Amino acid sequence: MSLIVQKYGGTSVGSVERINAVAARVHAWQAQGHRVVVVVSAMSGETDRLIGLAKAIQVQPEPRELDVLLSTGEQVTIALLSMALANLGCPARSYTGGQVRILTDSAHNKARIRDIDGARIMADLDAGRAVVVAGFQGVDENGNITTLGRGGSDTSAVAIAAALKADECQIYTDVDGVYTTDPRIEPKARKLERITFEEMLEMASLGSKVLQIRSVEFAGKYKVPLRVLSSFGEGQGTLISFEEEVVEEAKIAGIAFNRDEAKLTILGVPDQPGVAYKILGPISDANIEVDMIIQNVAADSATTDFTFTVNRTDYPRAMEILKQSAADLSARQVLGDDAMVKISLVGVGMRSHAGIASKMFETLAKEGINIRMISTSEIKISVVVDAKYLELGVRALHEAFGLSEAA
């Protein structure tokens, strides 16, 4: 008998029928002798409806009151799911974030969890009840309602699992696990049975949207075994584990990619201290996030060339700002291209296996794909290439590293 925390997102509880289906699933786990805590999001569409009401009144809604408003979304779901469970003869009790008490800081709309009191939940579990908790929300120390920001329900589930020392935190989504790459790009993509926490962190930050990166960080910090699985089908999903030895054999866990890269280059900047700040400072002041940064010494060696990437939607403004900086710095030229993509290999196996980078570059070269930028970390290699090569590059790498075969 184990203690399981399950999290169901907005799509999984998007209608009365789906709530009943979730109840049946929870009941089945209980019937197998497990103790189950369920964390739920608002029904899909509800949060947007509430935000619409708020914005009809205030262009920039009061942060404190927005949290009072939005937290009702999850509160509706916990009540309905508890009723659905009772209907199946499975006694259940619902709790809002404040009732649990999930204590957060006071940063409305983007609060961080500080502490969770597990006593009330444990008492219900001991009494044989399922416990249904509203995700995404908490209270600060003055009892004000707070929310964790979008996607925060994953974080709630992981934090509750950590507080209860749960055996596993199961995140139910509309996909049935983490794949070696996006199956829409490479039909041969294989579902991973396991992936390490570090790999999952890289995959999440590199564009794989299965899990919120914050919840993965949280799970890592508190050593909570996480499992991603489908709320619509059966199957074991993917376990995000901390046991590196088991997966060491697989050199590469998967291929992540980001479609929306834009590259900007400023050529012939005087090679002086502080020049990076002079170029990137104004970009950052405009709230534009910079992803990869590369600096080369130019041919004449008194100047330097500077290249960075931003999200494609930020490209026009970033270019405008960069042209201004180029004038201020007397740079030679500004170049840009907004049709770029980033492809990344991720795997803890890289640490102990040499030659992965060269094999990657060789594979891409064979397909005639020109690499525009390279960036590496301990467990990933990212390359920026022309957008038109995305599918070709992903498939070639997937094949070259044997990712379709079971590990």
Add this chain to the structure above:
Amino acid sequence: MSLIVQKYGGTSVGSVERINAVAARVHAWQAQGHRVVVVVSAMSGETDRLIGLAKAIQVQPEPRELDVLLSTGEQVTIALLSMALANLGCPARSYTGGQVRILTDSAHNKARIRDIDGARIMADLDAGRAVVVAGFQGVDENGNITTLGRGGSDTSAVAIAAALKADECQIYTDVDGVYTTDPRIEPKARKLERITFEEMLEMASLGSKVLQIRSVEFAGKYKVPLRVLSSFGEGQGTLISFEEEVVEEAKIAGIAFNRDEAKLTILGVPDQPGVAYKILGPISDANIEVDMIIQNVAADSATTDFTFTVNRTDYPRAMEILKQSAADLSARQVLGDDAMVKISLVGVGMRSHAGIASKMFETLAKEGINIRMISTSEIKISVVVDAKYLELGVRALHEAFGLSEAA
């Protein structure tokens, strides 16, 4: 400078536009130097929408979870109204029932308020903020969310006014006050500037739907001055006061009526102890509420006749039960009529003014209206007449007692 508690019902906050209008009204009171606490209901239609969701899952929703669900309705309104107030430059803060803390018993769906902690509200008022509180809800001593049952927002407002020792509790509705009778029946009906608490209680229990009877009882118990006024127009509304002397001059405050009466009579029942119970016990066991009861000694004096009224919708079942009782009691005959109405004169002036009953009977007789039943209390006289005489009777009495003229 006074402390005012205002309550706005679902229709008054039924849309973004109406919430903005309520904010403007609250702001105007604040601008005049008053301290304002606002109690609101769910936006009209929202409670029904939520009940619909619950019933789609469970025919008889779990009472505890139904309260978790329904309480979100008012929570949405408090957030939106606080935003609307902030938008007008009027700092405001919202509180759920649990946040205030409005402590109730644990009777879910029909909880009773036990205690209200006014400290948090007073601190906000002292800081110059308007305070917006969710009506209809509270928490029990274990922190479970409770609701007071439909119409409970009036009770919340009165209870908060009592706890804060407010100078006045203003109930904003879609009518502009309490009238001498329903203006749809008698266009000359006059709005009362004042009515006593006892008269209001009688009016409410006799079918005048302006205020929930429970909130009037509460106001009476805690001596809270209540005012009923329109949330759409201007005007002073009607004050429900405790100063009887002021209104002593008016013999009659108003005429209430109930359209849905049905009369049942059992003739020739043996006149023995316990016979009333034998007749009414089975009716009450069937959850049928009995309104007026009259017992006469019959002509032969060894038997008695027994007449009572029920709501028209309960008539068929009540008749069925009564026929069974008649057989058991060997009664002579059972009679019934489901097209009856009750007309009531209400006024504390009756206590000191004789002849009101005879004037009432005379007035009805002049119009050829036959009185079928009579019942009196210290401050009201009710008669049951054929349904077709409702309008004629109300207008004749309104005229005879000079109710169109200002008191």
